[in-house]
Amino acid sequence: MMRGSLIGAVIAREWRTRVVKRSFLIGTLLMPILAVGVLAGTVLITQATDTTNMVLVEDAPGLISRLDPASGQQVPRCPGCFPEREKLTYRFTREAPADSIWLEEGFTVLVEYDGSVLQNRAGYLVYDKSPGTTAKRNIERDLSKAMEHARVLESTELDWQAYQRLKFELNLIDREVNGDMARVDGGGEEVRGLIGFFFSAVLFLVLSVYGGMILRSVVEEKSNRVVEVLIAAVRPEELLLGKVIGMGAVALTQLVAWSVLSTLAFSAFQFVFDTGVLGAPLPGQGEVPTDLLTAMAENELTSILLDINWTLMALSTIGYFIGGYLLYGSIYAAVGGSVQSEQEGQGMVLPIIMPLMFAYIIGSGAMSNPEMGALTWLSWFPLTSPVIMLVRVAVGVAWWEVVLSWMLLMLSARLVLGLAGRAYRFGVLHTGKSSGWSLLLQWIRGHGRS
């Protein structure tokens, strides 16, 4: 049998014993259902609670409204200050009825203030159920503009038209100078940083969980005494490589299964949503989007998902997963070979995972400042690059930096794999009393070479 086939046999065993297992199947099926369930829940709950707000403005001093003789109703003095908004309509009155009455009349919110509002800039928002932050912000914005209009009218020096002409708001549009010294559209770094961080967090989790599984697998082979038979047939380095690749294949299988099942579950939810099977809008709900993508775009949280370049991020994640996994998986395996029990191994995990945790923490900081200088160095350093570079890829980075960083990672992984194989060989066949760090130190010093 060729050496490749031997490693292939090891890979196949590692993969088969973990994938053909009830717990793996349940975990793989459950995760996408939960993820799409959370998304569906967010969209549906948002829709259910996102009712049209009928706002009654008690304009006691008559600052922003006047009586329209034709209709006998209070109407805004500045109609343009109340642009047409979805799910927000206004009525004005000089004197509001009791709370029970305006609530019974179908109003959801009452705004009240007195004549001092122009000085102290404060009023009350009264409701029985919160209208939500978006609605509150819009009400504040509209009423502020109407008040502004009232103040201008009070002024003897300005009229509203002149004020509108003089009023100035600077709008800065992001333009970024790229590597070719050309200006391109910029901005949105924070959102993109968040997206990158999401992927690096997934990678951090996968590297930690599956690294731990490698450690347990090695300890198991030591404790159930299978290892000596294996080492007689396969070189320790090959066994370690097969184990790391096999476990990596399990992780990839799960990631791919999650992606496919999530897409299917998302499509199913989209179909159900778009065909209106979920039913008509609830009473008082007003107009609701009839397709899922529009509904997601209207929600602050779910709209981020639509900004993701899934293909680019998936490719980068897979590339850095392979490198990071080989690097950390080898270290986990070497540590597994040096300990006598899983508990002892768990005690040694923290120092190994420290650089990755450090990268994770820095990565979370990078969301608010994705172009800070330290990120560049950390995205090249192999122990932190798998997590950090994903944030930079999401924000935008020169291609040669990604290639350089990935090559450094792969080279380091190859080097560590070789060293880990030797440490593993020394560790798994060691029968003395020393174990853990002391055994690894013994190996590093070259004592008791096998």
Next chain:
Amino acid sequence: MTNALSIAQLEKSYGAQRVLNGVSFEVPKGAIVGLLGPNGAGKSTLIRSIMGIVEPDAGSIHLEGRPWSREVVRGIGYLPEERGLYKDMRVGDQAVYFARLKGMAKADAVSALRHWFERLEVEGWWDKKVSDISKGMAQKIQFICTVVHDPGLLILDEPLSGFDPINARRIIDEVRALASAGTSILLSTHDMPSVERLCDEVVMLNGGKVVLSGGADALRESGWSGQQEVVFKGNDIAFTNALGTLGHLDSITTEASDGLRRAHLRLRDGVPPGQLLQALGGAVEVNEFLKIRPTMESLFIQAVDQTAAASSAS
């Protein structure tokens, strides 16, 4: 004829401790060679050196006349003393896995394993998990995994540990059958009766050195110091008179069942057993005349004691 295994001047040290000190011996083709030695004698290190698990400092290992290589070693059937199976894996699956690591194609492995499972009467355990089978059953599976690829050389380290007497006999029979079919076997064990029953040759290690080696029969013969057992019918005085100066009588006891007398004696140096038999023939009725050769255990203890005495003297 080419030996299945030739070891010459093998040396191995762990730090300051020399574990193998110029070990040399051969395993002829088709022979069963017993590797004996007290704990810490260097047996496991020697076997691990052959298997490429540890790297010797000096010396050479030849397999089937070819210098040691990983590819040649893969053909060896190796049953280590420290052995086990994956608990959560099905018996059949892991047997196939081990066979594949030994270079067998999957279909061949399944076919050969089915044959061996039937032969050792464990065919019903193919789909069971190891955690569901007994220790003795697991030992049988390990034995099957060792021999399934039809190895030219078998290295068995304490193969009978964990077996009840019935299954131990079964394994001994299988080992004999394999040797009869031409498989060469290196058997490391502390179980001296099995060495006497199985081994054609013996190599004894102590302190990392070969202290005794040769054909099992020849070693026991050379260790014979004149002990004889005679079962006879007749008078004790007549027996003693007939023995005369040919040897020294140790004891005479009466057999409870039939009243026969059983005598233990030691012949004088140079006196052949035939001469005693001739002398006794005229005095008593000799029913049994047995040459009492030393057991492997006594040879083993004697060799260890001699080495200890020699090293303390030096």
